[in-house]
Amino acid sequence: MKRNKLIAACAALCLSVTALSGCGNDIGTNGSLSPLSKAETEVTTAVTTVTEPVTTTQATTTTPEVTTTANTAVTIPEEDVFPTTGEWADNNIVIADRYNGDKIRALLPFYSTDSIGQWYAEVLNSYKEMVGPDVNVYNMSIPLASQFYMPPDFADVYADQADGIKNIGSALKDVKNVDLIDTMKAHLNEYIYSRTDHHWQPLGAYYAAGKFCEEAGVDFVSDLSKYEKCVKEGFCGTMYSFTYVQELMDHPDTFTYYKPQNDYTVTYYDEAFTSGTEGDLFFDWVEGVGCYSVFMGGDMKITEIKTDVDNGRCVVLIKDSYGNALVPFLVGSFSKIYVVDFRYAEITMKELFEKVGATDILFGMSISSGYTPGQIECIEGIKG
Template identity: 40%
Template structure:
């Protein structure tokens, strides 16, 4: 007969085995903690996702000075082609709630990112070497290593870049060994044609890399020539193609990364027929020690526009008001669009002065929508007190997507129409003594037929004023579009 001690041992063993194989009805403290963490993470992920999906989405980027993507309109053609779904993705990517805050945060975290070419040079975008140094566009592809890209990237033209080996000394070859060389017409331009995706940061200055072509310049010249043909011999037509900072401030070591703005301007002027060129390249080159271009913005400065306007007035043979008769206004703390596009913290941490010149109040300014509706009076130079620094260039007329009419006190029977990109905005205030009427239209937004518009208003002088990115980029086609629409 088994002892009581032996029976108790056997009972204890069976009980332990039953407990080992039976499901537990209790969680240990660690299991409860793990479960709570999973639940909290799930709630956080769902909450953030819902906020990104349903939160208030911005419509304008102030640090990039542009309108953000709009939700696409549905059509079966767009849906079947994939354009509609692509537009939805672009909308959600481009309009993230608190977009500007995230962009500033990213810039701070990315302080040491970018392609560091040397101690004081940093690059953002897709490195390319411009090869269009001759009138005929080079298109022969040569195999190289994959393209070197860095954040942030922006919309390209959709054309695949052609690659080639740069014909440079060994020192430069080392820098460009892993670069994509773009040789098609201005393939690195944004949709509006005014700003390059590729930006070099040098001595606290942002420099857009120009890559226009002679072929595109000839197209621009032909579009402008067509205005002269349509308007006739009694209307003076002028072309002012404006260089950008890369012509004057690009480090010598990296000149091969850009096309020649001077060469492209000269090529355009050589193909003008009946159109008077306004050459401001040399004029601006005489004032590079002045604030002719901001360090942090892709536009030109007010004093540069003054020198260019003075040259135009001389060629057009009209009176011109001296700079001493303008009020110089300086606003500190300016950080422009190049910080928004590059995200480089050096630009953000080194703001500059924004300077503009206000003429005497002896004119009337009338605005219209781009289709000539909604007539209203306003100020030529808007009040910047409630405008964020990145948008201070909007001091000139407040926007690009409107038609402006200025009636001055001058009585000389001359009426000027400025066809422009945003560079042309800064010219307008200087012509108060030069023309009786001034009309300003932006070829990117103008809805009426441009020739009919000019004839109906008895325009005597037409000035095409835009930077090189527009003249040899997508904007040139819009000059022809508004002539024929």
């Protein structure tokens, strides 16, 4: 009963603005955010891919075979990268360049208190103490777009996320802090964050995964041409439902994701890590506001991925929805990958680590989760 109450409390927290950055939608189940109705998201979403029609395990809708696009990262002219104007919208969200066409961008707030970030670090330290010296533990606090793309007049309205990440890192003991600030800064003229959604783009996750694999000492498939590139046009994400700013709907995102080409199998388990069912890693048929749920269909399941990588490394990714986009880029680097959302897990992490033989544990989530007390309580509560 206590654990069920904790799970319910964690899910409810995602409705608060401080936890918006870590929320996602789950296919077939109402997750932490309710998607807009179909009528409200009447934006055509086309998928560009070269695969055969894909049928998921949870739907019979197929994705038609169409033409492919060049498999390179698209750069944006520097003068179009950084906004010049901004205004407030609902939920303390800043709308940048509202009347400047496709430059419009909705930016999530971030607030922090050093003591809360240090509490999060202490929880991660306790995980490291639990697993001992033979298991590697990493923290990846993923910065929000608001760290990099704030209009000049709004530059100081939110807390500095670089300072927040350093604050967490300073309190970690034998836990490696994967600091992404410089990694993201190096690619700000690429499509690494969505403009209409609170998540990052998969391209941002690609650069982050490369940084993590470097820290973990495993090979990384860094050549984007080695992945299959899929493109969904007309992606108007969650920021419209948070703000109802019509210009976001008028200028939707392009959602581009990448599929690994090595051999792997995927099994989905329930929150208690029972009742496994084989399935697809990508839910290609999702559209509209749900495009980000293309990865594993959302958040609530525990996902097991077994790959043809022969290095004996088994990583457990403990994440919020930001971590979902990392998963495809880990498939070429680890023998086994387990993905669990701390907000829904009903198995203790101690038991999970022992069952799967974890060699590496990555806490990969939005920086907001590391500064939200309820989220930290969830992470602490599932430790075991």
